[in-house]
Amino acid sequence: MSTASAVVTSSSGSLGRALQVILTAGLICGVLDGLSALAVSGVSWLRLFQYIASGLLGPKSFQGGVNTAFLGIGLHFVVALGAATVYYVASRGLTFMVHQAVLSGALFGIAVQLFMTFIVVPSSAIGRRPFVLRSFIVLMIVHMVVVGPSIALTVRHYSR
Numbered sequence: 001m002s003t004a005s006a007v008v009t010s011s012s013g014s015l016g017r018a019l020q021v022i023l024t025a026g027l028i029c030g031v032l033d034g035l036s037a038l039a040v041s042g043v044s045w046l047r048l049f050q051y052i053a054s055g056l057l058g059p060k061s062f063q064g065g066v067n068t069a070f071l072g073i074g075l076h077f078v079v080a081l082g083a084a085t086v087y088y089v090a091s092r093g094l095t096f097m098v099h100q101a102v103l104s105g106a107l108f109g110i111a112v113q114l115f116m117t118f119i120v121v122p123s124s125a126i127g128r129r130p131f132v133l134r135s136f137i138v139l140m141i142v143h144m145v146v147v148g149p150s151i152a153l154t155v156r157h158y159s160r
Contacts, residue, residue: 017158022088025154026081032150034076036142049073055124079120080147083112087151091159101156102149109148113140 034048041048047062049072054061056075061068087108091097097104117136122128 018088021155021158022081022084024158025088025151026077026084028154029084029147029150030077030080032146033080033142034073036146040138040142045069049076051126052076055121055126058125079116083108083147084151084154087148088155091152091155097152098156098159101152105149105152106144107148108152109143109145110140112147113143 037048038045043051046066046069049069050061050064052072052075053064053068054072056071057064057068061072064071087097091104097108117139
């Protein structure tokens with residue numbers, strides 16, 4: 001095997017491994033966060049995921065029935081996969097994110113919640129919403145306990 005083909009094989013193997021870690025972390029995070037959101041929100045799964053789809057479609061999302069709810073589920077997992085990608089890439093250079101996964105995950109969960117609350121949602125078709133401290137705190141706890149740690153612990157598991 002030539003040096004060039006060894007590098008390509010090694011590189012594609014690393015890429016495949018990275019994609020496996022990101023996909024697994026994103027799926028675990030997406031499922032756990034979705035279940036947490038259902039438990040905390042008290043709304044039906046249809047309404048919850050239509051709300052997520054309204055970030056793209058605006059208020060008409062709530063008239064779209066199951067179709068817009070499924071779009072919301074897809075968007076929910078895109079966000080979870082995006083968060084997993086950011087964490088994985090950062091953890092390649094900042095190894096404490098692997099070694100201190102619980103703490104790093106909780107801190108990452110805070111960062112994700114702040115990013116979603118103050119950047120993503122206001123920039124979406126949902127627009128600026130009134131700030132409700134109680135809801136913000138509940139979502140912050142979910143992100144600190146579920147979102148960040150589920151990604152961080154999955155990345156740590158695959159980094160051993």
